[in-house]
Structure formats: structure tokens, C-alpha cells
Amino acid sequence: MNLKPATLHSIDEVITHYPVKRSATLPLLHLIQEDVGYLPPETCEWVAAKLELQPINVLEVITFYPMFRQKPIGRRHIKVCRTLSCALLGGYKTCEQFEKEFNTHRGEVSPGGEVTIDFVECLASCGTAPVVLIDDDLHEKVDCAKAKQLSDQIKAEAKKR
């Protein structure tokens, strides 16, 4: 595993939060995913060695939790809430607008690798539906016009890079 020194430091620190090392499984997976962008195949062996577990103990956690991914995604991750309160106010249309803007389908990486769009379950901001989580930031009341505006912003930021 080729992890940044800051990540390695955070990993060693977070293990001390728990009397049992295994508890650090989720925090370690989050840290690795934030560093690498996804969880590469060697993750299971590496985390297992670090926490004195069997690799299967790590794999079964990775495959259980929806936020962990074993394949790379686009540079930006657009998560559109699919659940009832957002759907009642047009969440499906919001998702379609993003798909149209980036010429892609949910669950796939857009051509050029800029974004991955996913439908996710309730993001706990139902009062400002429809909501969208772009990377770490929550965007509220995202109708089609706002989806277009956010897409334009992402495209503009991509151009600057």
C-alpha cells in the first residue's frame, strides 16, 4: 500500500481510540479510501495485518457497507438522494439532469473520468428536498435548474485543472 505519511499517521492515531483493534476497521477503510480514492485489492491484507485480523474479516466489512468501493470512480462523486421525500419533490429528475449534463449513467464513470453519479438512500435532509451530496458537500433543494448550475460549476473547475 502506498499511503501518504499523513494517512499513516492518522491510521496509527485512530487505532488508539479503541480497546480492541478490530474496532478501527471502518476508520481505516475510510482513511485509505480518502487517500487512494477507492479500496484497492491489497487493502484487505494490509488492514488485516495492521489490526491483527484475517483478510476475510476486512473483506466482509467492505462488501457490507455501501460507502466503500473496490473500484475507482470519477474525480467528483455526485450522490443524489433517491428516497421518498426527495423523490416526491423530483429527485429522479434531478438525477437524470446530472446524467444528461455529464453524458453518463448512474453507477458509471463519465467519459473523461470527471464524475460518477450514484443514487443513494436517505441523506437525512428531507426538509430541503431534493438533496445531493457532491463529494463532502450537501446541496439542498436541487431541482433541474440547480443541477445544471452545479454541473456547470464542476465543469468549470475541471477546466481550470
Added chain:
Amino acid sequence: MAAPAQRRIIFQHIDEPGYSNDLACYVRNGGYEVLKKSVTRPPAELIDEVKKSGLRGRGGAGFPCGVKWGLVDRKSGKPIYLIVNADESEPGTFKDRYIMHQDPHQLIEGTMISCFANNVKQAYIYIRGEMPHGARILERAIAEARAAGFVGKNICGTTYSCDIFVHRGAGAYICGEETGLIESLEGKRANPRIKPPYFPAVLGLYQCPTIVNNVETLCHVKYIVEHGGDAFTKVGTPNNTGTRIFCVSGHVQRPGYYEFEAGKITMGQLLYEVCGGPLPGRTFKAVIPGGSSAKILRFGERFKGKRKVGAEMVDYDWGVEDVPMDFDSLGMIGTMGGSGGVIVMDDTVNMVEALANINAFYSHESCGQCTPCREGSLWMKKITTRMVHGQARNEDAALLKSVADQIPGRTICAFGEACSWPTQSFIAKFGDEFKQYPETKKAAKPVGAHELV
């Protein structure tokens, strides 16, 4: 009757201009004074205040907090853990988000008071994975509180020490179930544990006695310890003490969060007066009163029976609008107050499609441990999705009901109930709509209707 005014206890500072989530602002507003006083009192006295208050858990089940604390095994010699359940995931619920983002120190103070009362040496805040900013805000707030002596070693200059760490989930709804949460915190799949024997109060985190409380519940503890358990019973109604935060979403003019004394406001007052009624040209059709697993209510249905008012039994005859918003009244009419998530649907919504949306959620979130839930939630999803996107059959309602009826009571945790109640109640209340759906879907959709699945 006009709706009462909001009574903001927990949300006192939410959205207040100039109020920030740092320690200085919290202390300026009287923060941590309750903790300072609490650590000079005997812990048993604090537990008694919570017992007297009648506080019921705000996570969904409404279990009395004092009773929960009373069940903790204090003789085992093992350390006692406290876990803050900040996994807010029940669709329609969005109250804890604002407490953690805007007023994190309120939660930390409530947590530390609860830890001191129960002789806890280590607490964890289990926050859902999709709130990365919330996790960072809490971590920063804990660091500030630690530096000021409110968390960590020798709290407020006493010999009492207790630390808090933030633990992030990773997108699984089942982690809101307390034993699933404990498994997850132990670094495993969040498969709930069977009770008995794994009652968290006896065999919880690392097989030690563990208290799991909701974010809002712990904030109430702070208020109770400050004002006294008796004073808390004066807020709200008997057996439904304190305030409730209602999270209203869906088809109303003013969705949002509103804090009222429990049982002092009716569904009608909340939806028509506080939330401004239906959208222009629409009428209310249905409402889910306590998060998406609560049984749905149909506008126009009536509820009759006898209820206790003081010492007397009184007849009641309520429409949906007349129901007081408290645990007991909502329980009496066959649904629940749950987490306070009120989801409103108007006459543009087709109930088959709404159910298909909910079923897709539960099927995605079943942990897969118990066959009736894993298979049942999947089949309910497959049937309702087929009805919407494929062929709908007249006998589908009966088929759905037969699947739903075989799940509850046959699973390790309450997810079995949670995933079958929507199907059971939608079919009980809107059976005709399911029978007519093969014809309905051929017709044009109402103007303003959205795709739901």
C-alpha cells in the same frame, strides 16, 4: 383551534443569527454550566432526575430513558460504555443533523452529564458516514471541550475522567439499530444481535454494559438535569413529557423542523397552520407520521375508541387532522410517533409508486441475516417495481400482503416490522388503488406528479 407556539428547548439556538458552533459561543450562552454543577452531585441523583422526568427515547422506539439506564449492569466489574446514536437514517428524519452541525457542544454536554451519571469512562459518537462535515465539527468541538477540561481527564477539576471519540459509519441504515450499531463499532458487519442474551445494558460493546442513546435524547438529559425531572414533566403531556421535534417533508408549503411540547399540537395544526397546508391546487392524501416505517394514515379515515384523560376514560372520534402528535395517541390509532419524521403526500401521488419507493429502500438496507427480512423485503420491492415498470396484476395486492405478513415477529431485530409495516398499511388503507393500478397506469399521470421509482 390555533396551533400553540413553538417551544424550542433543544433547537433554542438553531438558525439563530450570529450563533456559531464553537466553544466560545456556547460558553457565552451559558454552556457547560450544567455539567459543572452536575459533577458536584451524586450520580444516583442525576439518574433519579431522568427517571422522574419520564423522558422517552427520541430515536424511534420511545423507550423510557431512565428505565434504560436502570437496566445497566453495574455489578459486573466491567467498564460501562455510552454510545451516542447519531446514525440518523430513518427516511423523513432530519433533526440530529442540525444539532450536530450547529450546536455540537449541546450534545457533548448532554453526553458528558449522562456519562458522569452512569460512571462511563469512554463514550463514542456513532455518526452516519454521509455526514463528513458533521463528524469534523464534532471532532473539533470535542477537542475544544477537552482543552477546556469538559471532556477527557479530570473533568471540571474533579477526579472523574471520560473521553469521547467520533466513529463514522459507512452508509448502512441498520447501524441505527442499537445492537447492529455495536457490531459496527466493533469493526464488523452491522448484523443485529439476538436479545436475549445480548441486551446492550448487560452485554453490549465488547460484551460490556452499554448505553445507546439518540442525539436528541441526550440533549434532553442536559435540560432535565438543569431544570429537574419534575419541571420536565410539566412540559408536554403525561407520559409524553418534554418537547418533540417534528421533521416535516414532502408536499407541504413550508417543510422543515418544528419543536413543540409533545401532545400539545395536532397533526392538522402542524400541517395546515405551521407548515402552511398543501401546495396550491392540491389536497392532502396521506401522511406517514414517524419515519418511513411508521404505518401510513389516509386523510378522510376516522379513528374511534376510548382513551384515558387523567383518571377517566373518554371516547374519541378523530380524523387524521385531530390526532395529537405524541407517542401514545399515534400508537392508539395504529401507527407510531417514531423518530418524528412526518412525510406528507398529496393527491398527485399514486400509492403503489410511493410504496415501491419505500420498498426499494428497505430491500437495499436489509442486513441479510434473517431469511424472512432479506427475501421478503426483496420480493416486496420486486413486486411493486414490476407493478410500476412492468405488468401490474389485480392479485398483486394480495400477494404483497402475504409476503409482508410473513416477516414481522420472525426476525432478530425490528427491521422485520419496519419493512413490512409500509406494505401492510398501504394495502389496508389504499387497497382499491392497488387493485385499480393496472388501469390507472394506462392513464395520464396527474399534473405535477413525479417519478418515484
